[in-house]
Amino acid sequence: MTGINFLHNNSQDQTFLLLGFQGLCSYRFLVFTIFIIVYIFILCGNVLIILVIVSNGLLHSPMSFFLSNLSLLEIVCTTEIIPVILHILVRNGIRLSLFGCFVQLFFLGTFSATESFLLTVMSYDRYLAICRPLHYSSVMHFRFCCYLVLTSWTSSF
Template sequence: MTEINFLHNNSQDQTFLLLGFQGLYSYRFLVFAIFIIVYILILCGNVLIILVIVSNRLQHSPMYFFLCNLSLLEIVSTTEIIPAILQILLRNGIRLSLFGCLAQLYFIGSFSTTESFLLTVMSYDRYLAICRPLHYSSVMHFRFCCYFVLASWISAFLIVFVVIGFLSQQDFCRQINTIDHFFCDFIPVLGLSCSDTSTVKMTIYLLSPLSIISPFLLITMTYVFIIRSVLNIQSVTGKKKAFSTCSSHLTVVCIYYITLFMVYVVPTNDRSLQANKILSLLYTVITPILNPFIYSLNNREIKTGINLSLNWKIKRKIKSQNNFG
């Protein structure tokens, strides 16, 4: 009986060469330092938000519970991408096995899909808070929020697993497959296949509405109702207060989906490979570093929590110095 493997036996020795940023080779140490700083800022910013939410006991509030999960997602997703980018910069490209390339593709795709689902859940939370405030506490209880988040993670990983399962059955004719990108992405990997890709493409076309288009449409629909409800509020103060509760989320949604649509939905025939890399950097690296600043600057509770944490540390330091003196 033939052993069934996840990958074909004849593709075990195949290698995928990620070229990364060949045009920046002369400045690779400078770019390396920039990515190190960006990575540290992403980690510190998102960890700070999680610590502020937990230390101030805000995690049982649906909005902050979802924000905590979003920050955790940003940490793990950038940890999957940026260390690989750093390796590419130091080595002027890295080699991955077929399994390694598909594994990277699986996790990056799963994290991106999870973010789409989490942003959708957060928009529904804002919709209930503004448009259905009397039903908010009865619907968005903590257990229901946990179900929402768990469903977002599990469904995202299952959807991408189906695509990777079909993609793993493809034959790649070359021993060394060159990808002019900084990570294994669906389109470049599929373009290297020398077998029939119709099944994989059909699977992507059927599942992409679930992972990108449907969440975007649901978010758009909720914000149509939110904007209509805000406009019906009589007082200017009430309008500002209602809008401030969803302005951060709306900003993140716009940044994330604009770049995501430009990479995967808009035709790429007239766009250069360098432009694709820049757009990919926007949703994989730039968005995670912007999220902590957007939520901390536009959210009163987060700013208050950060100030309280800083004041507590300062007081503790002064107290320890006085005791030492």
């Protein structure tokens, strides 16, 4: 034996180098502009949906309540992803720690699960409205809707 231990890796660098769109270096400003415009449209559109539902009394129904929660989820989900992409484009790549990567993946999975649960709740709402219209108002009252939304948000964590 030569004294070199091949069984242990002593490297301490636990970061990922995210390079982004390396093939588009000459179009980096254009790609950044497109991403920021799409991000602004997503934010404005979803905030507008929430404001219209909250301000209009005719839209205070269970489905509108679920749609406003879905819009809020879309705002949170895109705010979790798009700024990282914009940061990568501005700096031409970033270093992301292993913990930061796990946190990013955790929140992406959590928001995806929340979206699935909310869509399931919305489909249950439509099932009740179509198949059991006489029972709909007694089952889907505001407190039960809040319970379904809260369960959707918390169970995904």
